[in-house]
Amino acid sequence: MAVTPTAALVQTLNGIQFGFILFMIASGLTVILGILDVLNLAHGELFSLGAYTAIGVFGFIIGIIGPPGGGVVGTAVFVLAVLAAVLVTAAILLPVGTLFEAVFLRQIYDRDQVYQLVLTFALLLILLDVKKFIWGDSSIRTDAVYSAINTIPTSELVGLNYPTYNVFVILVGMVSVAGLFWFFERTKTGRIIRATAIDREMATAIGVSTDRVFTLVFALGAFLAGFAGAMAVPPTAATLEMGTNPLVLSFVVIVIGGLGSLRGAFVGALLVGVIRSWMITLYPPGEIAAPFAIMALILLVKPEGLFGTWGETA
DSSP, X not given: OXXXXXXXXXXXXXXXXXXXXXXXXXXXXXXXXXXXXXXXXXXXXXXXXXXXXXXXXXXXXXXXHOOXXXXXXXXXXXXXXXXXXXXXXXXXXXXXXXXXXXXXXXXXXXXXXXXXXXXXXXXXXXXXXXXXXXXXXXXXXXXXXXXXXXXXXXXXXXXXXXXXXXXXXXXXXXXXXHHHHHHHHHSHHHHHHHHHHHOHHHHHHTTOOHHHHXXXXXXXXXXXXHHHHHHHSTTSEEOTTTTHHHHHHHHHHHHHHOTTOHHHHHHHHHHHHHHHHHHHHHOGGXXXXXXXXXXXXXXXXXXXXXXXXXXXXX
């Protein structure tokens, strides 16, 4: 199948956009796994909860101010509504993550990992029922509003008419990546978190409160998952099952990049995103299998993943 240069650029940009969304999800799972050593099966439902919350806030704002039209003004209104929805989502997901860690996870850190899997799976089911109780079984869409802001001339990139919102997601993703790396590399709190990951006993010996660190890390992971859901939902729909696929792909990403490696999660997310996007064009039936094939190939060559442990590469 012949692919024109324009189509190739579109598929690559689509892959990068999806890769940034996937990184936001996988980075939250990575920090929870790297610091708490907890495999959080409810992470996908936190992503879904963020999507539902954001689309509810977005719909409320649009209902008050009216649907944005085309043009720069309409796009600005749409983007501001999305940003407001993201902020509200953050305000909700941070305490939710704090509550989950303090009430549930803190009680089982010293137990076998099977307890963590059962507990987080139970939280998954609880969140699924909470969404069903609040929003019902039907999907919730903003397709009409999203379509209106993707027809303006400002979406042209080097002569390519590309969806405005996709460009916005890529830009937000770049800022998020830079912010996360800056946080863990340059801030005191980030260095404390990394130190706790490298040597928990030594961190405790020098006065670090591991309970506070663990709560902060899980709240950060929940926020990142909800943030990704808020950014991902406008072009698609909020559905009860939407958390499953991102959760599975996040596991693939962190295995490809290396367990606990934030840098590896970034590279793995972009790799999975771009290859998945290309498979949709070249061989659609292979879209699902492609990320797992990449994971298997990398594990055969480098069993620890592309990058090392959290303490070495975060």
